[in-house]
Amino acid sequence: MSDSDVPEDDRARAGEYVLGLMAPDEAAVFADRLSRDAALSALVLRWQEDFAVLAEEIDEVAPPARVRRRIEARLFDDTRTPWWIAPGVMGLLAATLALVLVLSPITTGVRPPDEPLYHADLAGDSGTLILAAGYDGETGELYVEPYRAPDAGTAHELWLIAGDDAPVSLGLLPAEEPARLAIAAPLAEALEGGVLAISVEPPTGSPTGAPTGPVIATGEVTTL
Secondary structure: OOHHHOOHHHHHHHHHHHHOOOOHHHHHHHHHHHOOOHHHHHHHHHHHHHHHHHHOOOOOOOOOHHHHHHHHHHHOOOOOOOOOOOOEEEEOOOOEEEOOOOOOOOOOOOOOOOOOOEEEEEEOOOOOEEEEEEEEOOOOEEEEEEOOOOOOOOEEEEEEEOOOOOOEEEEEOOOOOOEEEEOOHHHHHHHOOOEEEEEEEOOOOOOOOOOOOOEEEEEEOEEO
16 A cells, blocks of 8 residues: 555644644554554654654754743643753754753752743853753742762852952852752842853852852853
């Protein structure tokens, strides 16, 4: 049986299936048919190949955070920890979304904000992620998730650099577990367009009110 022998309705439904336009229960029934219908299965494969070629011609585009949240809500159940750290797109034609990072399950009870106003990924010179942060406008707290613990006898201190102003300490970072740092209102207003930086300091923090050790990571604060 060739593609032309597949009923017209099924040919259209195969396209809907590949694009993810079917309701979950409808897609499950259609998927079951694929295991028993070789011609229909071959048609679905051809749809996938055609869309893949078209998607290669589309430049990568970072979607608005609200779009990503809607897609994630459809892909995962409500028990999954919401993720808003550094999304990426591999091609938008078939609404294909790939996440560069996936938030690991939080076991400490400290959860990231569902609707962060600002976000920053802090990476070192090698590009290695050291910290992810998101500002919760409802609580006035900066959620931080460290990816690198400080060396023994040292601490990591977080700084906000707004324009040409001197760095302002936002506090010492937790060694390994996610945490929330209370941010005063004036500093919260300065987050937009600012830069976050991490310096290596003594265990009790900088003794001078300014970074004294090497700055190991920086990241721009972006609006979501």
